[in-house]
Amino acid sequence: METNLSSADESGMEHINNNVCIDLTTKNHAKSLSTSSRLVKTLTCTYQEYCQQSSIHGVQYLGEKQRPIKERVFWLSVFVVSIYCCARLINSAYTKWDATPVIVSFAERSTPVWNIPFPAVTICSETKRVLKKSGDHNSYASLYNQFTDAMHATKIFKPQNITAKEMEEFRTLLHVCNTQIIEQDMPLIPGEDIDYYDILKRMLPPFERYFFYCRWLSRYNECDKYFHQTLTEEGICYTFNGLRPSQIYRENTYQYHNSAGENITNSSWSLEMGYEPSSDVDTFPARVLSAGARSGIFMALQSFKQEVDYACRGPVQGFKVFVLLHAPDDVPQVSKQFVRIPMGREVLIAIKPNMITTSTGIAEYHPQRRQCFLSHERLLRFFKIYSEANCQLECLANFTLNKCGCVKFSMPRTLDMPVCSEEKIHCYDRAERDLLVHEFQYVRMLNVAGDELPKGAESACNCLPACTSLVYNTEISQANFDLEEMLAAEGDTDFMREYPGSQMSRLSIYFKESQFITSKRSELYGITEFLANCGGIFGLFMGFSILSMVELLYHFTLRFGVNLKHLFKVDS
Template sequence: MKIQELNAKDLQKNKIAVSDEKLENHLNEEQKPSYFNVLCNSFLEYCDYSSIIGLKYLGERKRPVLEKVFWILVFFVLIYAYIYLTLKVWVKWNDTPVIVTFDDKSSPVWKIPFPAVTICSEVKVERSRFNFSRIFSKFKNNETISEKESFNFYSLLHVCDTASANISKKMKSLPSYGDAWKYVRMLDEYGIHYPNVRETFVDCVFKGLSDCNIFYPFLTEEGICFTFNSPNHSSIYREESHLPELADLSKKYFVSNETLDWSLEEGYKKSLSNRDFFPFRTMGAGIKAGLTVELKNFKRDFDSTCRNIFDGFKILIHTPGEIPRLSNKYLQAPMNQQVLISVKPTVITTSKMLKNYDPKSRQCYFENERYLRFFKVYTQTNCELECLTNYTLARCKCVAFSMPRNIETKVCGPAKIGCYKKAEYEVMLEEFQEIEKNPNAETKCNCLPACTSITYDAEISNTKFTYDSNEGSSLTSRNFPYQITALRIFFKENQYLASSRSELYGLTDFLANVGGLLGLFLGISAISLAELVYFVMIRFNFNLFSRKPIESPEP
């Protein structure tokens, strides 16, 4: 019994000791500083030691409340100003990261190619072999036309300006689809210009050498034209769109320099074997260093029913490798005129640092950045033609005979001429409406300029051209049945001033602007930010977990 009483007493003492210990711990916890007190003390401590100017006034314990309210308002105003201006810097950096500036030094013209020149005659066929006006009159008056005359007439409707407008209702009954190869053969065989280039060119002089074989036939919406200093079809089109009629032209007529020794972004190759660079370039400015061409047309062959009232040639100055589109823009060279075209190149390059930006931000495409289905080289003109071709195919179920296409694509016949001409207007209208609704939106074509581009701005003047045998002209009589146009194309100046796209705000510039605004409005530097992180992440937690009990006052 005594042993049991002793064990009970010991157990009771242990329970009392445990209870006293729990009570003591509970009291100690109550005496420790609260989370809020630790937070306040850490903030006051930060205000005392912070390097941010003005913050210490908020931490002074004995200062009047009005002063602290004043500094709080000051901080709110400065923070608002900082955020507002920083957002403006961000918007500028994000939306307009590119700036275009002029180069510090001029560049010589021999660094870039001489412009490509495409010449189209307003006379499409030899009138003695096929009289378009006569057949047009028969067709309009429902007279009988032979099968061969019908085909030739239908072919010419694609390259004549006024015929389709005068007989648009009757054309709906004509064939909807045609054969581009046969169209080209008809223009080739009945044209006054083939197969001998001398039928159009009296003389051609470039860099002091007389040779008209530097021109070769090229298929355009105007029919078969002549192109100088541009690669042939096989170097421009991809294999998918290198069609029989193009291959036929390349095989039938002499075409030189099938490979390019130059690209828009890389320029000319540094070294070559013993041959000239292609595209050709010239060493200076002036007529003697340029291209001189004398063209002729027979008076009897001009047909106003087909080509309206202009008698002469259409001239297009463009970049080598770019598809000539004479329906968009051209220069006129009238007959019996000497036309002087002085060219001033406009060159824009782009810094490689901008490759990290989205094409929409920099507003251009680098080489091989935008793939074209039909063309090997991206240019804005090539892209627009491809977009128009795709739209025309979707709308008309066929494409114009001069448009790029694959073997399976149908070619529009005379009944579809109005359709593919209207499609060109509709594409422009849709592009305009999309940009009008949202200037920052991506359009259907999305044909931005190439990041490296060359355009040739032309100034034209013309005077009457007279034939004088005493001055060595190839013409010995004023009574020749044809008329002459003399064309002189040359660089206006020996040098040009290029432009370059570069970063308006790089990452370093953006950080410098943001840091400058921080220092201006809040007096904050990088070390101040590190100090703030230290007090929030390290010191506050250290103070919170290592807090000591509050000592009770002595009795």
């Protein structure tokens, strides 16, 4: 039965008639079409309407029936080339956004030195033990020679006329003296397991004997309250202004257990948050208010000629100061980077801080994309505080445990973790090099294979830098310091009688400038910049915008449905 179209429908069809779909209004023609033909006709109609009304450049030429085929092919080619160029450039923009979303740039304002703590200074004397009697030096050198002879003969080391206490000290010194001579097939040293930390403390020279004089912030001989003993790979050293082991290590570690009874000063500082707003000038970790030697630490370091042990530490004697004077929450690794303080010298160390802070925007990125860890993202097994140095030390301890079945006495460990004895010295020394080789091979495979790494290939450490970091760079100058000539000029004859064989050095550490420029990790290419770049590329090549996309969706969804509805209504 034939029905009349409503006035609204007729109005809509009249709009179509006035454009491109004239043949669809003829009822007889429309009724003669099959369903598939009607769909094709409606799609063609909608396409031509879109081409006529689109805001995208060049599209209107593709839908004109009267346009010669050569012109339409030309504009189609131009349109395809434009799309290709857009795709290439947007892919390049996406790669940049994905690979390098973060940039490290200078902060807008300088930072005063009182916003950061004075660096932690770890000082290690090359003298590892105090000689108890005359001839004691020769007895230890004789033991060392006997051990070397036994090592080359691959026999059991059984020295004569030595007490159990002296044997414990000799076994401990093997771990902190020159270990380069230790071979894989070393002689077996009979004896029970010992606590190397306790033996080192027993042999440790008195603090006031070697740290002869100290001045901190124009206050004399108060430095000892800022120093504490630190277990390092070279024995027990003294750290100034560093956090205590119980503040750095977790409760289940050997280091925490040994320092649990210490009188701990609560820290008012953290690397990410800085000092608390309410903290006063005198705080912990300590800080200074200005630059210059008067606002730093000054020390006179003393050793004695008769206590120099060349069999243990070799021809170079004096003190080691951990270079890059570490942040208070870092564990010092003295054997890797240090400034040597020779005897008879005055050494001045001017500090230039290098601090990197973090903007809030980069927290949304994955650590591998921004190439750093926030403090809560990488939890360590032995440490409360994440830093790249702490992570690497923990990684070395785990790697050594897997390779040797034990760890070096100075490595972070749990209470039940075995400690390597003397026959494992070569193994844990070798483990450090093997770890470096493993990490190098992993990085090399990552650069070659990209994301498709071979099965089983993985990093042993995954120690990215901390997003917020603090490093103290140094400028060092030296001059001669002749103690005997100075005492002779002053007419002081009592000092050398009280301290026979004394040889002295002076050390001064201070900030070079009162202000420094910090760096800041921030977004180089965020989602806003990426979308703006894509919009600029589309606009340049095609005149495309968000409204152009809405227009495209409108014509091939809502408009297409309306046209199809009108075409099928002619049957009713």
